[in-house]
Amino acid sequence: MVDVTGNTRITGLFGCPVHHSQSPAMHNAAFRHLGLDFIYVPFNVQSDDLGVAVSAIRAFSMVGVNLTIPHKEQVVSLLDWVDDDALKIGSVNTIVNDEGMLRGYSTDGYGFIEDLISSGKSPESAKVVVLGAGGSARAIIFTLARRGAAEIAVVNRTYSRALELTIALNGVLGEEKIKPVALDSDEAKQSISAADLLVNCTSVGMYPDTDAQPIPSDWLHDGLFVYDQIYNPAETDLLREAKKTGARTANGIGMLVHQGARSFELWTGQKPPVEIMKNAVLKGFNVTNR
Numbered sequence: 001m002v003d004v005t006g007n008t009r010i011t012g013l014f015g016c017p018v019h020h021s022q023s024p025a026m027h028n029a030a031f032r033h034l035g036l037d038f039i040y041v042p043f044n045v046q047s048d049d050l051g052v053a054v055s056a057i058r059a060f061s062m063v064g065v066n067l068t069i070p071h072k073e074q075v076v077s078l079l080d081w082v083d084d085d086a087l088k089i090g091s092v093n094t095i096v097n098d099e100g101m102l103r104g105y106s107t108d109g110y111g112f113i114e115d116l117i118s119s120g121k122s123p124e125s126a127k128v129v130v131l132g133a134g135g136s137a138r139a140i141i142f143t144l145a146r147r148g149a150a151e152i153a154v155v156n157r158t159y160s161r162a163l164e165l166t167i168a169l170n171g172v173l174g175e176e177k178i179k180p181v182a183l184d185s186d187e188a189k190q191s192i193s194a195a196d197l198l199v200n201c202t203s204v205g206m207y208p209d210t211d212a213q214p215i216p217s218d219w220l221h222d223g224l225f226v227y228d229q230i231y232n233p234a235e236t237d238l239l240r241e242a243k244k245t246g247a248r249t250a251n252g253i254g255m256l257v258h259q260g261a262r263s264f265e266l267w268t269g270q271k272p273p274v275e276i277m278k279n280a281v282l283k284g285f286n287v288t289n290r
């Protein structure tokens with residue numbers, strides 16, 4: 001437990017729900033490890049209360065907060081300043097209280113790229129297929145494009161959503177390397193057969209008893225690096241099937257840790273103890289590392 005004093009600096013998480021989040025364990029372990037008088041508290045905040053909750057950051061002199069579902073997009077218009085990349089992505093997952101000025105950042109794309117590279121896959125010149133066109137896909141696609149991916153096919157169940165994301169991101173990036181593809185199409189299969197990086201940004205795989213995997217197993221091949229953003233379960237059906245073909249794989253635990261590590265750095269100005277944070281997350285899930 002963290003000893004709370006009159007000087008303790010408060011950080012936390014605004015989301016709904018927040019009860020299953022590993023972020024409190026991850027950040028509080030890092031604060032303890034570095035001997036910082038900080039605490040991280042999860043707050044269950046309904047969408048209608050987000051404005052009040054954001055005002056409370058100032059009122060309570062909080063250091064800052066993380067945002068999770070469903071607040072990352074809605075919060076952008078409530079801040080005093082938003083980082084340029086976060087504005088282009090249209091999502092903020094970290095607020096820093098800079099002497100009453102609330103600054104917004106997006107660390108999701110950073111977390112993904114850090115973990116991808118440390119898992120041994122460079123985004124440079126990669127031919128990418130991203131499954132999904134939701135909030136996390138947006139941050140990941142933007143960051144992959146910025147970090148030198150050659151082409152990115154956005155394969156989504158709802159084609160119109162992939163199209164809308166493609167138009168928006170190609171527009172802010174000023175290039176045409178992103179294209180929309182319908183999930184139930186020959187083009188989806190062809191895009192994956194030509195790709196060297198496949199990233200699952202759908203929620204398919206979180207509930208192994210009810211959903212299986214986002215694409216048929218026979219679309220996978222040994223030339224792929226398959227990254228599944230899902231971290232619980234640690235090995236989704238998609239990753240298991242990919243490994244069978246000889247493809248290299250990674251799950252989303254490292255992304256979770258690295259996006260948190262970047263938030264930690266923004267709040268404390270200190271180098272985050274990444275391994276301590278990762279161990280706290282793994283302990284929380286009671287799973288072994290990938």
Ligand code: NAP
Pocket residue numbers: 069108111131132133134135136137156157158161201202203204206211214229230231252253255256257259
């Ligand atoms: P989101 O905005 O709700 O988007 C969900 C996406 O999944 C949509 O593209 C949706 O397609 C697709 N999808 C849902 N059910 C599907 C199905 N049965 N078949 C095919 N496609 C389906 O969610 P998100 O915030 O991007 O998060 C997606 C996943 O990433 C979640 O599992 C989340 O926990 C995980 N995540 C991990 C990290 C990390 O740090 N590792 C960070 C963020 C998110 P439609 O457009 O057709 O509905």
